[in-house]
Amino acid sequence: MIFITDELGKFEKNIIELAENVGFKECKTIEAIDLFCGISEKNDVLKEKDLYYAFIETPQYWSIRADGINGAIYDNKTKMANIYFKNPIEKRMVSRVEWIDRNNTVYRIDYYNKYGYKYCSENVRGGNVISREFYDRNGDIKVIEQTGPKTYTLLGTGISPRSYRGFADYLEAYLKYNEIYDENIWLTSDDILNKFAGDYGNFKISYLPQNRLNSDLTETNQTNTAFRILCSEEQQVNWYKENSDCKCDRLYLYFENNESKFGKMEAFIITETDQLEYVEQLINDFPEITFHIAASTIMSDKLTKLDINNNVELYPCITEQKRKELFERCDVYLDINHYRELYNAVNQALINNMLILAFDNTVHSKELYPMENIFDSSNYVKMKETLKNIITNRMIFNEYIDRQKKQLKQLAAKVVIGDTDESI
Template sequence: MINLFEHYHQPTQLLHQTLIQAGFQNFTICLEDDGFLPQNVTSPYQFFAANQLYDNDQPLFFNEVDIPPYWEIVGDHHGAKIKDMGQTRGEIVYRPHDKTRIVSHVRWLDQHGRLRSIDHYTQYGFKFAETIYDLDGTAIFKKYLTSDRKEVIYENDVTGDYVLNWQGQTYFFDSKVAFITFYLQQVQVDLSDIVINSLSTPFLVLYHMNWTGRGGLFWQEESQGQVPGNMLALLDREQSRRFSVMIPDKQEYENIVAQLPPEQAVNVHGAGYLYHFDKTNQQSKHILTLTNSDEMPHLEELVTANPAWHFHIAARTEMSSKLMAFDQYPNVKLYPTAKKDTFSQLYQLCDIYLDINRGNELENAISRAFYHQQLILAYDETVHHRPLIAPNHIFSVDTYTKLNQLLDDIDANPHAFEQRIEQQLQHAHHIERDHFVQLVTKVFQK
């Protein structure tokens, strides 16, 4: 069995981790390589580039980007700019959720501030791709480079053509589907059983190639009230002998099935995700918030109305005098310039996460809180990651008193606390391991 993914974004990561936890250690391909794929994921770029990697390879730090003489790099925690005599000529974008200012890509601007190209970097520190833009800011082509700067793949965004330079020969393809089909023929893996999570390129490749295996589509998107045309094609009489659809979102599953005739609906199954939690919620009265901002609406009211709860507020940076003033309250503890170990200790200590800070999410905080089984409560105006927060745990800033009431309820009733945690798990489509294993096994034994 193999996984054939298009993008390795957060939903794909979750699906991949779920399959691994269920015991399906599938060979995994991601068609779009962003330079930071996990070690257990490969791509067409990696196969054709065949880069020689070394143990001492390191990601590129923001001030290591090559720039012309006399230009300068000015950066902070959020990003960096490349300046020429005060004019911004480049923007350095960091790898998301990486606190060490690792370079993901660099946006190069002309003298009029127009985007002209993007350099894409890998986790090993070298530029592996370059995208070129026209004067209107539209991408026109992208070329992929080996670690020794040889062009290996050329992608024309205007015509859809691909050119591959590989093993001393040049190959031409009139579409991405044709290019990926060639790749699958060369990579020599067993294509009998394939997991996909996209009705775009992965499905189109299987649909158009002479493929006779069995497939499972994990549908992680929203259909917007209508069954996608490619899903209907997948579920037609001939394809349904080989394809099944698994949908983790319960509401989306019900919406899809309600629109299908019985002979197609039988091949659509409700699914879910497995999570490897770092701890069990102990229902302690310790609340955590990570922030680099002092804008936390109604924090004072929450602190004074809940003297039995201990509020732990941590930041990577120094705290403003406004935030430091909360040190006067006996149930507040502040952690300015907190280090990695401090964050880890706070996640172990606290059982509630309060997502009420304006500004950027710090340290992938919501995901980490979820995996520590903290009950996550948020303001609608400041919420940072809705997929992991139950809708009834999100309050308007103007109705913060309802958040106060929730804290009172779970303080007085341990069962209410447990119910809230269960609602959070249901919203995140949690499923028992045995159920998931039985589902996947059934799909690939049909």
């Protein structure tokens, strides 16, 4: 498994941890900066330090100014370029510089990496990128990409230029040179994905769109058995299936978590409606449990009236930070909301070692549930008795948690190694 990304961020690190946790140990990570610029080719550690805008190299006597949230480069009174800062913008670290002509038309864009180097320049004509030049740490051109014919020319000191027809050919040569032999490629980068242009060579591509729906990607209209889209939420998978011809699978996150939550007596529910199956009965029958009910929107009167109970806490328009806190804090997740699942809640509850129970008419992500966790909607008494036994008996609680973890790990492993089928 080879993980290619723009930069190794939190999302990418979570996926790599997932692969390691399900037993996939041979996982190689390649950042785009290494793929095109050879930044790490000398095997030394570069210090991450963004470029401060005042240190951009310009011709003598030109001036650089900060202008509100952006910056600019001037030759006397003529603006030559616009400077765009990385977040947080108040630090004024350079993200890119867009060079403009007398008609205020962008003809070249320079990009700066986390090491403070200009690593890429795009040549623009008529609003379209016609070529890209990638630089090494010394400012020398390393790779030239022609976007029209999709060719890559590799340059280097002491060698003749070598051209590759298509990104797949270039990538194959790069991996061979670095003695990396693996056909399974995982991507989170739209830019890297689009470089393939539907030609994957001998590679098998898994693309993770990072919790968003994007209908602009040309790749999603390609039918190819070597390409699949992995989404962490069920509604994402369904959207891609309806809007593309690609193979789409569910991505299940799994992390080793041995924290025992037995005895906390706190239940979590997330909903976008006021239709919660048997919620009033549960609140009344389990006064020892605190029920945390969260909504993605403002709550209706039907839910706000539940606040009269001493064991109920309501969270309308819940924030991401509060969701995270409650997943970590609570020991029970009740999947009893009608309509769609929010925030990949069932998977999040599982990786936080929460006991999960549902009714057959409310259950989401059903493949994640052991059979014992789902109850007939006409049999509330059975659900009540089971919940009572679990929260009062540590052994039973642990047995349920272990079954949940085992089922999740099996599903996650299938996705990671590409062994998916229609049942997932």
